[in-house]
Amino acid sequence: MLRVGPANDSTNRDTMIGVIANPTEQAAVCEFFELFKTPWEFYRSGRQYEVLLYAGDGEVNEHSAKLILIYAGRKLPWDAQDSVEAGCGCSNSRTLSYQGTGIPIYGDNVTFGEKKSVLLVDTKSQQPAAYIEQSGERMLARIGYDLFREIGALLTVGQPASNASIPALDLHIALLRDLIVASGARLVEIPPVPQGHPFIACLTHDVDHASIRRHKFDHTMFGFLYRAVFGSLGNLFQGRISIRNLATNWSAVLKLPFVYMGFAKDFWSDFEDGYLELEKGLCSTFFVIPFKNYPGKTSHGLAPKFRAARYGARDIADAIGKIGGAGCEVGLHGIDAWLDGSKGHEELEEIRRLTGVSEIGVRMHWLYYDQQSPVTLEQAEAAYDSTIGYNETVGYRAGTTQVYKPLQATRLLELPLHAMDTALFYPSHLGLSSRQATALLGRLADDAVRFGGCLTINWHDRSLAPERLWDACYGDLVQDLKNRDAWFATAGQAIRWFRKRRSVVFETDGVEPDQVRARVSAAKGDRLPGLRLRIHNAPESRGIGAQGSEGHVDMAFDERIKTRFPSGVGQC
Numbered sequence: 001m002l003r004v005g006p007a008n009d010s011t012n013r014d015t016m017i018g019v020i021a022n023p024t025e026q027a028a029v030c031e032f033f034e035l036f037k038t039p040w041e042f043y044r045s046g047r048q049y050e051v052l053l054y055a056g057d058g059e060v061n062e063h064s065a066k067l068i069l070i071y072a073g074r075k076l077p078w079d080a081q082d083s084v085e086a087g088c089g090c091s092n093s094r095t096l097s098y099q100g101t102g103i104p105i106y107g108d109n110v111t112f113g114e115k116k117s118v119l120l121v122d123t124k125s126q127q128p129a130a131y132i133e134q135s136g137e138r139m140l141a142r143i144g145y146d147l148f149r150e151i152g153a154l155l156t157v158g159q160p161a162s163n164a165s166i167p168a169l170d171l172h173i174a175l176l177r178d179l180i181v182a183s184g185a186r187l188v189e190i191p192p193v194p195q196g197h198p199f200i201a202c203l204t205h206d207v208d209h210a211s212i213r214r215h216k217f218d219h220t221m222f223g224f225l226y227r228a229v230f231g232s233l234g235n236l237f238q239g240r241i242s243i244r245n246l247a248t249n250w251s252a253v254l255k256l257p258f259v260y261m262g263f264a265k266d267f268w269s270d271f272e273d274g275y276l277e278l279e280k281g282l283c284s285t286f287f288v289i290p291f292k293n294y295p296g297k298t299s300h301g302l303a304p305k306f307r308a309a310r311y312g313a314r315d316i317a318d319a320i321g322k323i324g325g326a327g328c329e330v331g332l333h334g335i336d337a338w339l340d341g342s343k344g345h346e347e348l349e350e351i352r353r354l355t356g357v358s359e360i361g362v363r364m365h366w367l368y369y370d371q372q373s374p375v376t377l378e379q380a381e382a383a384y385d386s387t388i389g390y391n392e393t394v395g396y397r398a399g400t401t402q403v404y405k406p407l408q409a410t411r412l413l414e415l416p417l418h419a420m421d422t423a424l425f426y427p428s429h430l431g432l433s434s435r436q437a438t439a440l441l442g443r444l445a446d447d448a449v450r451f452g453g454c455l456t457i458n459w460h461d462r463s464l465a466p467e468r469l470w471d472a473c474y475g476d477l478v479q480d481l482k483n484r485d486a487w488f489a490t491a492g493q494a495i496r497w498f499r500k501r502r503s504v505v506f507e508t509d510g511v512e513p514d515q516v517r518a519r520v521s522a523a524k525g526d527r528l529p530g531l532r533l534r535i536h537n538a539p540e541s542r543g544i545g546a547q548g549s550e551g552h553v554d555m556a557f558d559e560r561i562k563t564r565f566p567s568g569v570g571q572c
């Protein structure tokens, strides 16, 4: 048995978070504690807690726990009693600085003018947005925003592109964790980190074209010609590409008539060979279009006609076979699945028929999505979704590196998309050079090392070929992720790993009422990396934010490990 509480504490007060929240935020609370996987329960009166997280409208009993965390974006009676002057509670999207990192706040928030604290500071006014009060053995932390409203907003509306670079949800978890550890409590969690690796990397490819021969005298062909001839020249003058790449692109332009006549190789076909060779067994995921020449619908009518692909999955059956044979995954690059469950079902069936695989996940073409899409995709029986990301930039729309369950969904999990090649390089988007793109991707990988989770990349089918020639940057990225010892997973594997983590429950064993053990209910022999059990220690000398990698102990998660908690851990 592994005991988690302080060794000299004989009372029933091991680390357990009691949560008081508004009933309307219950789904956000439950999902938050799937992402911060630690023992918790909704507050039960009469029970003593080590940690009490108060984020609701009820009364606060300051004697109910050793650490009381009060999250509220409005002035509380509590604040008035203490003569705390609340700041403006109407300014949205305020950014708070935590350990030098900005956390954007999208809902109501307050600052505390009379308090002296550097824990969390409004970046504009420099006023404290949180403070800590110590009284004997008890500690109270007052944080000036609504935690679960923020989590709800991140997991439904998401962040504007201007805040894309900030993993806001992961920072909310980090702040809460640091506060608990700094209070002296020991904390146990199952971090989003696979055993044996610091994080997960998911390499994906949206297959939008698959062939240039199918694009005769359309906007794709003219776009190719323009960018290959003039765009390349401009890029050469700006020092963004080599003369060799310019020559490759101009040569491709000259060959194009012969490609159309069938005398020269179609340089956009055989995309799978290029990726399989470059990735060398790393197992990526290819999302393919089900049906050709159909642009799909929007909520107002038909989508723009150039959203239609010129190929359908059955046209590239050989490539699909090769991808599956190499241990890679084929998913659906959906057309209408985001909007129409029965159409989504048809689209998924087409991919099931061609792959012989029943569990098919989705990424929508052009990232079409709305707030009902998780429900619609569940109706279509999608295995997962991987659409939540940005077309125009890279980063964290939902504020996290983690796979999560959208609040509208009952089972569907979302593998958020963090970086697309087109967002990095297109002049109308970020317009980066290869070196700048590599640096930006490196920062995303730094976040993955810091927070764990899964870094998801999308490099399109034609991006290794003329006129894009974005192969060098992709090769550097793959090498960087290898150097960082990422676990390279297909999208389906990443989803299954997170399902395994979500399956962990902290429960009583029925024999010893005070003993709660962590149990994983996912099947054994899943050939996925294991989970970790992480125990944070909090020596007296450590202050807020001092928790480094040395401040915790990781061990391979084993269902035989028992942890001692009060009985009756809440589940959603």
Ligand SMILES: [Zn+2]
Binding pocket: 206, 207, 208, 333, 364, 365, 366, 367
């Ligand atoms: Zn697409």
